[in-house]
Amino acid sequence: MACTTTGTRVSKKHIQFLALQLTLLGTVFCGNVLIWPTEGSHWLNIKIIIQELIRREHNVTVLVSNASLFITPHGETAEKFEVYFVPFGKNHLDSLIKDIVNLWLYNKPTALTFWKFYKELEKVVNKMNEVNRHSCDGVLASQDLMARLQRGKYDVLLSDPVCLCGDLIALKLRIPFVYSLRFTPASTVERHCGKMPAPPSYVPAALSELTDKLSFRERIKNIVSYRLQDYVFQSYWGEWDLYYSEILEGSHWLNIKIIIQELIRREHNVTVLVSNASLFMTSHDETAEKFEVYFVPFGKNHLDSLIKDIVNLWLYNKPTALTFWKFYKELEKVVNKMNEVNRHSCDGVLASQDLMARLQRGKYDVVLSDPVCLCGDLIALKLRIPFVYSLRFTPASTMERHCGKMPAPPSYVPAALSELTDKLSFRERIKNIVSYRLQDYVFQRYWGEWDLYYSEILGKHLTLSVLFSLLESLK
Structure with a gap:
């Protein structure tokens, strides 16, 4: 009798559970x-x-x-x-x-x-x-x-x-x-975006009308077909890089924005310093973060032109054996423009007594900064609060190696943006070492120009002992 009752009870439970699942199917x-x-x-x-x-x-x-x-x-x-x-x-x-x-x-x-x-x-x-x-x-x-x-x-x-x-x-x-x-011609999108393996000596390009039984002449034709479609692919898709950057509000801002959203979700109060010429950081009532606007002596068009120059240089004018020095000459011009824009941005905050007074009254606990745009650390030092860096990456991981002391032996760790993998041939290792050294040179040129500016902001007669005592007081 007990067994029968238990069996009946179990059956009812099964039926009730099944009925619940059926109601939740939709x-x-x-x-x-x-x-x-x-x-x-x-x-x-x-x-x-x-x-x-x-x-x-x-x-x-x-x-x-x-x-x-x-x-x-x-x-x-x-x-x-x-x-x-x-x-x-x-x-x-x-x-x-x-x-x-x-x-x-x-x-x-x-x-x-x-x-x-x-x-x-x-x-x-x-x-x-x-x-x-x-x-x-x-x-x-x-x-x-x-x-x-x-x-x-x-x-x-x-x-x-x-x-x-x-x-x-x-x-x-x-x-x-x-x-x-x-499919795409020569399976270009599948190879570049989907990383589909397709050795051109064995896999016939889509729309080439070749079979998987390739003669020597057909293999040559297939290789040429792949390369030509790669060129068309780069030309077609490359033009969209700037459009994507504009829609996604700038890659570096996008990186910080995700952190801001998480801070707000955790009920922190967030204030963003933004210039009146900003392209991507727009102050409006719908956002949970606040904005403090500082003024710079240039407009949005100037900033837009600079970003286009950077994108065009990196994506469409990559250095080759023939254009090597020309590339780095152009890079020097872009770096000088970046320095000029960055300096105006720093002055827009640090030279504004009204803005600095408002920031002092804000009693902030920490500054979160992207170190590509300098002076975040200076603002924190002037406000006597700690600062934290957040960075996606820099070319050849230059800042990460010099400032963050990240170990990166060039024979084994591919330089960021070099398009090399962690499986380096001897020739690729040489290329990687050269890439590291060149980016180090650019880094020293870019950052070296700021030494005098930092000295001026922190006081011309600031000694190391005074600076260290100031840093100690912020801990």
Whole structure:
């Protein structure tokens, strides 16, 4: 009898548990999915995934432009549509797609038309970039649309990476993103972004019409195809670096901003020192942090021009054996501009008696500073409070090695931004050592010019013993 009662009791518990699971199925397994698609055949690829997501009872929303040719919003479909506006019509998009198809199918490069083909390809790529940028602006620059997407509480963004900015939209909405891609010419995106192994002597480039049985002549053709598509890839995607920096509010500010958000979440009071010429740090009522604005004798255009110079130098004018000294001459000019901007920023705070008085009255406990922009330590010393550095990285980890005493033997640790790995050949080790030494030289030139400025701010007759006693009082 006892056994029967126990068995019955266990069965009831199982039934109750199963009933509870069934009631939670919709909540647990159904999500809100946002789609950032690409036109043409790429839309067919995404569409199949959308149909499967809907079959599994997910809520799907597709971002679509008012000029779309193939993605047509209407009430009969199970997915929803969010329409954004672009400054061109369907005819412009139709013309671009025809140009792409005609170039790839009817004007394939031969020995005689090789350069002509890539000149025409460059024109098409420029048109694609223009269309893509308008599409990005149509979403990211629309405050109403971004607010609606925020309220949509999406769980994930599914994106076709051929049409850029899907990752940017996901980052602005603070949700994860997933890429879905059919293929790219010579599998360029798959190799560079997905790190897909593809030795050109064995793996035929997509759209090359070669098989996996390559003759010597076909292998040469395949290698050339890979290299040419790599060049097109760098040209197409490289132009977006500055756009991404602008949307993400500057990489160094982005690094500090994450820390600020965490400090606010932990109920700390945060004040940000920002110049009136700042491009990325904007004071408005929606932010939890406060802003103290200081004034500099230049405008936003000057700062924008400097950032463009830095990006162009690092990304599009990398030094080669032939352009080595020219590169470092140009780098010296950029460093001098950075020094000038930085000095004006320092004066904007330290030379302003009103601002320094307000900061003194603020009774701050600590200064959090990015050491790429100097004077954070000076401000902390003048306010008699400790300071903390937060830094993403510097070229060849120069500041980390000199200021942070980070061990980095150049024969084993690849210099940051050198694009080398931890598996260095003899030639790459030589390159790495040279990279370290050159960045050390730039570092000494850049920072050495600030010695006199620091002495002036801290007092011309400041002795080491006085400085050490001052530092001791801050502990």
